[in-house]
Amino acid sequence: MNASRSLRAAVAAAVIAAAVLSAAGRAAAAIPKKDVWYTQHYVIMQDFEKKAYRKMSETGRQAFQELFWAVRTADARATFAARLEHVKKNFWKENNQQPWNTDRSRVYLLNGSPASIDVDQNAGWATSGTPTQFLQATDRSNEDVAANRAEVWVYPFEKYFIKYTFTFVQPYSWKIVQGSGNRYLGDLETYNREVTFGVADLEAYKAQIGALVAKKK
Template sequence: MKSKGLNYLIPLILLSSFFFTNCKGKLIPTGDIWFAKHYIIMQDWERDLYKSLSEEGRLKFQQLFWQFRSPKSLELFEKRMNTIETQFKKENYSQPWNTDRARIFLLNGSPSHIGYSESSSWFTPQDRLEKDNEDIQSRMIEVWDYSFEGGTVKYEFFFNPPNEWRLNSNVYRDPFLKEFERRNKERFFGILKKEEYEKELEKLRKG
């Protein structure tokens, strides 16, 4: 009986890992390609509404989303997405936009500086002597710096073998970084005619 239960459980775990990915502690359905691509540039209330809609409602939402944003915003989105599909393909071949570094790049653009360091919390100097290069690489941190308001905001990505870089969610404890992202949403992908847009979305919500 126990092994039979595991036989049912394992496919469910694999299925859930296929359809969902994590971003800042929130699950993003990877089965919805449009949502996965646009998630990071959407407002929280847009995400909530989108998830509540029927398939037909979501298609209408997708049209309205870009209808009420500048053509330059769409052009920038497509330009950055083209870069993502080339630069981050090693991390996720089928959905390169569904990686932590790709989402940060899509929202903020290229960092002013990229650096690398070892996580001292993971191993001691003596450990370093005993580990091979692959072990040390698995403890690497990639740091993206962005200039903002006369200072710097930082994103840390931990290397997860064989080829994934995972965002350290602790960076969101910094209110300075949250403000940086909020402004970039408005700067690069801001909503035009917001009241009219909200009225159209309300029609979708009511069905």
């Protein structure tokens, strides 16, 4: 009976893992990878900036990269630099070429350090993993996550608590599977794009961006 129950649990874990991997694959297709500056900054950019940037020539993009921080405060730039340094040091195992370009890194770059991180620990890694791995024992003793299978990052926003849930996917990847407090999650992210990393004179900035888009060379 116990063996049958364990097998059912293993199959359920495999199905969940497969769903996570499938969703992650679809999301990954939309994530930029080639333009290093853009991969670092697009998560804090507003929609009109991303749309304009994609239309610019290479020369226009280089000018935009300088303009982007010129119209923002020194504090905003220092905040971003500190967050970028943090993700380089702490999330490099997931993507050693672009450690800022992972689910946890993008949330950290935009929102900063969470107020708390709740962890769900898995005591039986023999029944976790991808469909081809879930019956295999997995040694995670040398990993800094200490066999955590999920992390929940909590951010207070106004009178609410916004939560991001990440699940572990072998061999070493954390995929976002849920943002709860969803009604206000978008408000938190918009606040950080428009206020934490906001622009003082938005209309003048948009005019400058328009000129860069129109510039063909």
